[in-house]
Each structure stands twice: as structure tokens, then as C-alpha cells.
Amino acid sequence: MTARSIGWAAALAGAALAGVAAVGGAAELRGAGPRVEAGEARGWASRTVWACDRRKAVIVEGVRPDEKLPPARARLVAELLTDLMRYCQEEITARVGIDETISVEANGRVHHDYVPGGPLPIAKASFGDPSPREKQIWKAELDRMVQEGDRLFHSDELGTNGIACAMCHPDASNTHPETYPKFQTQLKKVALLRDMVNWCILNPLEGSELAENDPRLKAVEAYILAKRAGVALEAGKH
Secondary structure, X not given: OOHHHHHHHHHHHHHHEEEEEOXXXXXXXXXXXXXXXXXXXXXXXXXXXXXXXXXXXXXXXXXXXXXXXXXXXXXXXXXXXXXXXXXXXOOEEEEEOXXXXXXXXXXXXXXXXXXXXXXXXXXXXXXXXXXXXXXXXXXXXXXXXXXXXXXXXXXXXXXXXXXXXXXXXXHHOOOOHHHOOEEEOOOOEEEXXXXXXXXXXHOOXXXXXXXXXXXXXXXXXXXXXXXXXXXXXXXXXX
16 A cells, blocks of 8 residues: 555545444444454454444454554555445445455455455445435435424424524524534634524523434524525634
């Protein structure tokens, strides 16, 4: 692997690494994503690292399940996961051998001596690229969330005094989500858009703060961002 490719991997490590699943013995990893067996059944310890989509996994041989990856190997794994994300809808398992050679298994085919960035003749899985129907479903789900946010934004149910968000911010105007995150003097800390939504619910609306995972907070945030679509992001602007 070249120094250039290592640098590329380091820059994208945060996007590629979603978490580490520690495995031991010959146990099989279960859940979303490829089915993977640990390496101890073949005479060595291994650790498995998953991409954020849970469809890509890299088995790292020679590393115990409770051991942190050495920096060079971590960069290699990050590069490999990022590279495999080219195949967005595919379930792929890669194995980094003790000798640093890479093999990749996808759709029942195994490719040896793989080099990140190189060709990988993967046959499309049955689910392949998103179909027009799938895209319609995804859009409908997003539209449903935005519509609920629109309703809440124009309703007084988030507060107790009859005030609605839209009374001060018609069509989500002057909310400026594109300026977040930024230090907000009212909160005396760096705030995200959802922090300011909660601030307004607590103060002008005299309501109760919404939890981070509250679907109402997500809906209001989705509505505001949808109304501000196309506005350039300028984080930190006052």
C-alpha cells in the first residue's frame, strides 16, 4: 500500500469506521450484515470491524478480540472499508491476513490478493441498486416526516401558552439552521439546530424540552431543514 493511499484512508477513517465487533473462537457474528466467522478456528485470533452500513466487514487476523488495532492496521482497515463502500448495496466480507494480504468474499465469490481501489468484479446481488419503487418509498417516508414537522411547527401543542413556532417564524423563516453549529449566547454553549428548537419550546412556547430521540423533535428539525434546502451551509455565522 502506498503512502498516498494510507493518507487517504486516514482522512476517511471517521466515515468508514462505525464500530468494532469483538469475536472469539469459531463463533459466528450475527445481526445485520455479512455472516463472519472468527479466525481462531483456523489457529489464530481475529477481530472484526464493520462499516457503517453493517454490510461490509473486515476480519483482521492476528489481533485478539479485546486488542486495539495497531495504527498501520487500523489505517489499512479504514481504507479497505471505505473502498468497499463503492459497492453500496452489496454484502462483502474482507479478510486481512497476518501477512497483510487481503481476500474479499462477495456474493459467493472469493477474490485473493485484493488491492484497495483496484477492480473487484462483483456480480450484482438480487437486491441490486435501488428500484424506482424503493426510491418512491424512501421519498414518501421523508415527506411524511417533513409533513408532520410542518404540522407541529404550525400547532400550539408543543407549548402551553397558545404560541406556535410559525407565529414567529413563518415558513421556518429566520431560523437559519445553516449557521449551526455555533456558540449560542442564550445557551452559553455551542448549539445545534435541535438545541435551539428546544430552547424556543422551553421559553417562548413555555413547553417541555423534547428528548433527543423524540420523533416530534426530529420532525420539526426535518421540516426546518427542508424549508431551508439550497441555502449554503455557513456554520458559526452570527
